[in-house]
Amino acid sequence: MSSDQIIAIVMDDKIYEVNKKKLIEKSDYFRALYSSGMRESTEDSVQLQGLSVPGLELVLEFINTSKVQVVNETLEDLIETASFLQVTSILKLLSSEIRLDNCVELYSLSEVYGTHDLRNACLKYMTCYYHPMLRRPEFSSLPSAVRDQVREMRMKGTATLVAIGDFTCLSLDVPDQDEPWSMLRYGEVEQRWKPLANNLPPDMINVRGYGSAVLDNYLFIVGGYRMTSQEISAVHCYNPCRNEWNQVAPLNQKRSNFKLLAVQGKLYAVGGQCLGTVECYSPEQDWWTCVSSMPDPLAEFSACECQGMIYVMGGYTARDRNTNVLCYCPTSDTWKVFRSCSAHIRKQQMLSVEDTIYLVGGYTHELEAGRRQRRPSQTEDVLTVQSYNVTTGEWIQLKENTSKSGLNLTCTLHNDGIYIMSRDVSLPTSLEHRVFLKYNIFSDAWEAFRRFPALGQNMLLCSLYLPNML
Numbered sequence: 289m290s291s292d293q294i295i296a297i298v299m300d301d302k303i304y305e306v307n308k309k310k311l312i313e314k315s316d317y318f319r320a321l322y323s324s325g326m327r328e329s330t331e332d333s334v335q336l337q338g339l340s341v342p343g344l345e346l347v348l349e350f351i352n353t354s355k356v357q358v359v360n361e362t363l364e365d366l367i368e369t370a371s372f373l374q375v376t377s378i379l380k381l382l383s384s385e386i387r388l389d390n391c392v393e394l395y396s397l398s399e400v401y402g403t404h405d406l407r408n409a410c411l412k413y414m415t416c417y418y419h420p421m422l423r424r425p426e427f428s429s430l431p432s433a434v435r436d437q438v439r440e441m442r443m444k445g446t447a448t449l450v451a452i453g454d455f456t457c458l459s460l461d462v463p464d465q466d467e468p469w470s471m472l473r474y475g476e477v478e479q480r481w482k483p484l485a486n487n488l489p490p491d492m493i494n495v496r497g498y499g500s501a502v503l504d505n506y507l508f509i510v511g512g513y514r515m516t517s518q519e520i521s522a523v524h525c526y527n528p529c530r531n532e533w534n535q536v537a538p539l540n541q542k543r544s545n546f547k548l549l550a551v552q553g554k555l556y557a558v559g560g561q562c563l564g565t566v567e568c569y570s571p572e573q574d575w576w577t578c579v580s581s582m583p584d585p586l587a588e589f590s591a592c593e594c595q596g597m598i599y600v601m602g603g604y605t606a607r608d609r610n611t612n613v614l615c616y617c618p619t620s621d622t623w624k625v626f627r628s629c630s631a632h633i634r635k636q637q638m639l640s641v642e643d644t645i646y647l648v649g650g651y652t653h654e655l656e657a658g659r660r661q662r663r664p665s666q667t668e669d670v671l672t673v674q675s676y677n678v679t680t681g682e683w684i685q686l687k688e689n690t691s692k693s694g695l696n697l698t699c700t701l702h703n704d705g706i707y708i709m710s711r712d713v714s715l716p717t718s719l720e721h722r723v724f725l726k727y728n729i730f731s732d733a734w735e736a737f738r739r740f741p742a743l744g745q746n747m748l749l750c751s752l753y754l755p756n757m758l
Contacts, residue, residue, distance in 0.1 A: 499548025
């Protein structure tokens with residue numbers, strides 16, 4: 289028989305005529321049939337049973353035209369028939385047709401019919417679009433182990449330091465160094481900074497006093513004020529899996545100089561300029577809701593998440609210094625005074641590891657005489673690190689760095705230490721020049737790196753998991 293022969297595909301009372309050469313080319317099932325030497329391989333018709341008519345017609349259309357209509361109503365018919373007839377190119381095509389509205393169904397069907405490549409493609413898609421997937425009702429119907437796997441896959445890349453800022457001058461060792469890069473990533477092996485994304489969204493330029501936090505490996509930049517002193521409520525989100533920025537629901541209340549914290553899968557915007565209010569963002573609803581306010585509005589305070597709770601320290605109330613450690617419980621939506629401090633702190637950056645909070649930079653003012661740990665006076669500009677244990681209440685003054693400034697710095701936890709962008713105390717007080725260093729929390733030691741290759745303001749340092757292809 290000629291391979292250009294027309295074969296009659298018979299199912300139930302329907303007959304479909306298809307070119308034999310195309311059947312062999314597109315279907316492993318028919319390729320095996322016509323190379324088997326069996327009696328059926330010499331006949332000009334093939335009898336099929338147990339398949340759906342819509343599925344068979346879609347697959348035969350693809351075999352004839354290399355095109356197929358992918359609609360949600362016939363996904364199962366299409367996958368069942370393509371799997372049975374082993375038309376793998378359809379399954380590959382489906383991997384490129386994954387969308388928010390069909391991803392869960394495609395995943396479930398890939399499990400039923402054992403199409404592993406499609407299953408993996410669906411998992412990868414859900415990983416890249418994790419927060420939008422959380423908003424799909426069908427995503428919550430997946431087994432919790434699958435949902436946990438999707439979330440964990442967002443952390444499968446390389447933990448990388450990322451710097452964002454209004455950079456005015458760059459000296460990067462890259463061909464396009466004249467580009468106005470506003471996002472950089474640090475290559476730890478090469479010990480140099482490289483471009484990450486070309487530009488921030490235009491409405492993020494020249495915004496000061498914003499809150500930032502990383503949730504589920506998304507970087508959120510929230511609120512702040514423009515140089516005209518106009519506060520804003522916009523919320524921007526960077527997705528490293530896609531290397532792109534998107535806007536999500538804005539704050540209910542414009543705020544600046546506040547703290548943004550990631551706690552138990554949600555974001556909390558705490559306080560702000562003359563504000564004691566708190567808002568909570570849920571990625572499942574893409575919405576902010578008001579929760580219990582702080583006991584008093586605070587200025588120049590510090591805050592962080594620690595063991596599922598929010599701790600607020602230092603700063604000023606409208607009447608006096610705040611020397612209380614405040615604690616917020618998201619589960620009960622309540623604030624309480626956790627402990628009182630014998631020192632007044634302000635403008636610190638706070639980070640936590642297990643039950644220990646690290647306070648970086650800022651000012652510390654002794655309120656009690658005769659304490660064993662020496663702390664800098666309010667006028668000293670020295671980069672200090674202190675630790676506070678929420679279990680024992682113990683304060684420890686760690687190794688300070690007298691040559692670096694403790695003010696207006698940015699820092700983040702990364703691997704075994706706290707990475708910091710600060711400035712040399714000996715240089716003029718311009719905040720444009722930054723130095724890059726690390727405090728090792730395990731060895732209580734400082735390590736300086738090569739000078740940060742950019743002049744700029746409003747810098748942010750964070751740690752994100754970047755896909756290995758970036």
